[in-house]
Amino acid sequence: MQFEVAKQILLKAIANVNGAVEKKNTIPVLQNIKIEAKNDKVILSATDMDILVTSSFEADMKNGGATTVPAQMFFDIVRKIPDGAIMIKQEKSSLLQIKAGKSKYNLPCIDASEFPNLSEGELGEEIEIETEKLTTMFDKTRFAISNDETRYYLGGLYLQAIKKDTDFELRTVATDGHRLALSLTPIILKTAFGVIIPKKSVAEIRRIIDGSQIVKIAVSRVKIKIISDQTTIVSKLIDGEFPDYDKVLPKNNNHIAVINRREFFDCVDRVSTVATDKHKSLKLIIENGKMNLQVETNDGSFAYEEMDLNYTGERIETGFNSRYLLDIIGQIDNDELLMRFKDSSSPALIEAKDMNSVFVIMPVRV
Numbered sequence: 001m002q003f004e005v006a007k008q009i010l011l012k013a014i015a016n017v018n019g020a021v022e023k024k025n026t027i028p029v030l031q032n033i034k035i036e037a038k039n040d041k042v043i044l045s046a047t048d049m050d051i052l053v054t055s056s057f058e059a060d061m062k063n064g065g066a067t068t069v070p071a072q073m074f075f076d077i078v079r080k081i082p083d084g085a086i087m088i089k090q091e092k093s094s095l096l097q098i099k100a101g102k103s104k105y106n107l108p109c110i111d112a113s114e115f116p117n118l119s120e121g122e123l124g125e126e127i128e129i130e131t132e133k134l135t136t137m138f139d140k141t142r143f144a145i146s147n148d149e150t151r152y153y154l155g156g157l158y159l160q161a162i163k164k165d166t167d168f169e170l171r172t173v174a175t176d177g178h179r180l181a182l183s184l185t186p187i188i189l190k191t192a193f194g195v196i197i198p199k200k201s202v203a204e205i206r207r208i209i210d211g212s213q214i215v216k217i218a219v220s221r222v223k224i225k226i227i228s229d230q231t232t233i234v235s236k237l238i239d240g241e242f243p244d245y246d247k248v249l250p251k252n253n254n255h256i257a258v259i260n261r262r263e264f265f266d267c268v269d270r271v272s273t274v275a276t277d278k279h280k281s282l283k284l285i286i287e288n289g290k291m292n293l294q295v296e297t298n299d300g301s302f303a304y305e306e307m308d309l310n311y312t313g314e315r316i317e318t319g320f321n322s323r324y325l326l327d328i329i330g331q332i333d334n335d336e337l338l339m340r341f342k343d344s345s346s347p348a349l350i351e352a353k354d355m356n357s358v359f360v361i362m363p364v365r366v
Helices: 007-018 071-080 131-144 149-154 199-209 261-274 322-329
Strands: 002-006 032-038 041-047 051-058 060-063 065-070 085-092 095-100 103-108 127-130 156-164 167-175 179-187 193-198 214-219 223-228 231-236 255-260 281-287 290-296 302-308 316-321 336-341 348-351 357-361
Touching (some): 002 007, 007 041, 007 051, 007 071, 007 231, 032 060, 032 071, 051 199, 065 071, 065 103, 127 131, 127 179, 131 156, 131 167, 131 179, 131 214, 131 357, 179 322, 193 199, 193 231, 199 231, 255 261, 261 281, 261 290, 261 302, 261 322, 281 322, 322 357
Antiparallel strands (some): 002 085, 051 231, 085 095, 127 214, 156 167, 156 193, 167 179, 179 357, 255 336, 290 302, 336 348
């Protein structure tokens, strides 16, 4: 195998696949990147057996072939080499040579036949979506993914295509039981589906698709395939049933407070300074166009803030986890947010005008 390619092209392809490498894996070949050269195209692949990422580019091909090399060493060498052409050459099966200008490096190889084949299997209908829409949906919801391993079905992002009247919506949903985030966009589709993407795969997909224009998605019962420019991601899915989140979405929260997002965030941030790790509870009292925010801890620490808002409903006295509340406020793009209450003991719904995302936060006792 021998080919020549510009450093930046090779580096981008390595960076795209490198995140899938399992750094602590005891199987040596899973710490490697597979290099496959044929027909003037080079394909790089990496996997941890749960996610497979491949990235391809055209190169000046002298000879085809395939091998695997240590991922991090390969990445670091190419990253540090000065810009220009890089020659990749394998003269014997145990060594890969990298040459650039006056620099020369040899890397140990493991035969490509030992690299696992993570087949994508039968996939359903392929859909296209603008990358910007998908990244927004991921960013508005993935913060709420649960870290509780006992409820493994909450440990990922729920990607759902659902029929609304005559059209379809693509939704991302995440919840940890304390808060819920939902984001949606219209989509052209024929068949509904719902799959749970593991947290690591969500992070890799989000990182890799950044900067592209269009993303293609196809799913089966056990896998999801994402195509972004010259990079393809195939990931296993979480085998579980995501809870019926529609039952959690408040339907009769008719007491609406219109709040300045920046001021609200800053007030919550300030009073939560005195909150300890064990005591993140924040008390909110809303009445007569005012909101009082209080944090009081067992050791005597106390914080109080007051801010104006637009609210004329009945008195609301409730409590929330301050960190969860800050996470949600941070997702609001507008200057104003709407906080909808049913009463003092029910979940609150937070949203903003012309924003295709809604958030639910469960109250806590204060």
